[in-house]
Amino acid sequence: KNQVEQSPQSLIILEGKNCTLQCNYTVSPFSNLRWYKQDTGRGPVSLTIMTFSENTKSNGRYTATLDADTKQSSLHITASQLSDSASYICVVIPLPNTGNQFYFGTGTSLTVIP
């Protein structure tokens, strides 16, 4: 059973609009949660990291939130650009972390159209 579920599976939005991607997880306890962006034909790149004590963190037009009580995280993209078109992957790292345990979501495919 996948312990990290992402929604929606895919999303199409107009350039300039905002959107929010969701990540629900059952991994417990956890060390931290990361959002990665994967452009087509490329490997994932880390966007932001959330520790269990953090509620929100911003990285430019990207804002991640975390509710450790409900085990939910969201990634909000403001004023979307065509270059935001990519797959966004939520990754949860458990405690203890032996160094090779990463729980990957299946990703949300975002398409930004002009």
Place this chain on the structure above:
Amino acid sequence: GAGVSQSPSNKVTEKGKDVELRCDPISGHTALYWYRQRLGQGLEFLIYFQGNSAPDKSGLPSDRFSAERTGESVSTLTIQRTQQEDSAVYLCASSMERDNEKLFFGSGTQLSVL
């Protein structure tokens, strides 16, 4: 180089042939991971190397899959007697020991088995 380098970027092979995929991690990164990503699916853990410790091979799907790493440098993933279900993108990632939760990915090798 500055990032994780993988080669070849694309590989087309016939069913039953052996293939070898290469990964050059970021210099100084002690941890190296191989993942498989099937179309529309999440990342599937294959194998993990950490320094000179014995690798974690628990994710390898069959004995047709093997991987080696020379010290803390290059790694090769070998798939023997390839099958059509082996078609996927094979991603390599590396991380620093002191921050082993942030993965740096290569662009992957797209393997197509005809």
